[in-house]
Amino acid sequence: MASITSISAPPPPPPQWVLDLNSAPTTKPKTGNFPDPPGYTAPLSAKQSSKSSKAQPTPSRKPPTTAEMDTLKLKKAWELAIAPAKQLPMNAIGMYMTGNSLQIFSIMMVFMLFKTPITAILTMQPTFAxxxxxxxxxxxxxxLTKIVFIAMNCLALALGIWKVNGMGLLP
Incomplete structure (x- = not known):
């Protein structure tokens, strides 16, 4: 019997994009009269970066003063105090969309509408610490930021009371 031997052809060469990915990136010469954007530093080769790191230490940023830190903390506290008011439109649309019938989804939405502001008010001290x-x-x-935080959460509670009244659960 004659045996059939298969002669396999060499695999085709890889596409050009595979070769481009495997090769080292080429630096393109700078053409045009456009300056580099502010803060841009051209990538350095390994030799250049080791030489420049030994020659010049990187300048460090000076730490902020206590007055600047207090101002920044106060701004962040105001953002936190007003955050419940930013959720009110979303909650109002959600309450409107659930309807006034007693269904599991609307009951869960109302429960969460009451639970979130109450827990936020009860955990206010660790939140603002x-x-x-x-x-x-x-x-x-x-x-004043704490008072505004309480007022915004009371508005969320008022939205929950409005929804419960619309559902016919309040006398």
Whole structure:
């Protein structure tokens, strides 16, 4: 019997994009009169980067003063205080979309509408503790952020009461 031997052809060469990915990137010469954007640094080769790192240490940013930190903390506290008001339109649309009938989805939505502001008010001290200013003069405005936080959560509770009234559960 004659055996059939198969002669396999060499595999085809890989496509050009595979060759481009496997090769080292080529640096393109800078053409045109456009300056580099602010903050852009051209990539350095390994030799150049080791030489420049030994020659010049990177400048470090100076730490902020306590007044700047207190101002930043107060801004973040105000963002946190107003955050419940940003959720009110979304919650109102959700309450409108669930309808006034007693269904599991609408009951769960109302439950979450009551649970979220109550837990936020009860955990207000740990929430605002990291934003406590070190300067005594900023304490008055810090208390005002807490009052606004409570007021915004009370608005969310009022939305829940409106929804429960619409469902016919309030006498």
């Amino acid at each position: 990291r934003f406590e200013p070190g300067d005594e003069s900023k304490r008055g405005s810090f208390w």
